[in-house]
Amino acid sequence: MKNQKKYWLMKTEPGSYSIDDLQKDKITFWSGVRNYQARNFLRDDIKKGNEVLVYHSNAEPSGIVGVAKVIKEGYPDPTAFDPKSQYFDETSSMKDPRWFVVDIQFVKKFDQILSLQDLKMDPMLDGMELLRKGQRLSVLPVSEKHFLHVLGQASRSPKR
DNA sequence: GCCAACGTTGGC
């Protein structure tokens, strides 16, 4: 069976790259992922046209801040080959690249962040990978049901 | 800054 996952969540620390940076850049390559499970998603499973929830971690508050779309599938992470990059990895070679990236394009920034606290309190999101205790993966699959629900929550009129 | 919950490394 082909892998049919279509929706993903990608974490970033807004201090290093935020949704605002993505909105400004329009397109970026999602670099610096140095975890094998996340690498496998980037290399094998994430397809052109897939949609991505952008998540701010180590933020105030942490939470989902917007949506992006995959426009180019996995290819070797150029920062792994760059000795000047903080993501440089001498064990990754051009011939046998160890780390991968995808290109994503900005789609939208939510009017209000969906904080981790909001997400945890939402019974519709029970079972969401992101909310699993100890979950540290920076690239995660999201079910269609959860993805659509998050979009719905984000487009509601702001709480006051 | 603390620390739980991971993932990775390397000795054996």
Added chain:
DNA sequence: GCCAACGTTGGC
């Protein structure tokens, strides 16, 4: 292959 030591992530 086991597992202790170490490093990292990320909430709080």
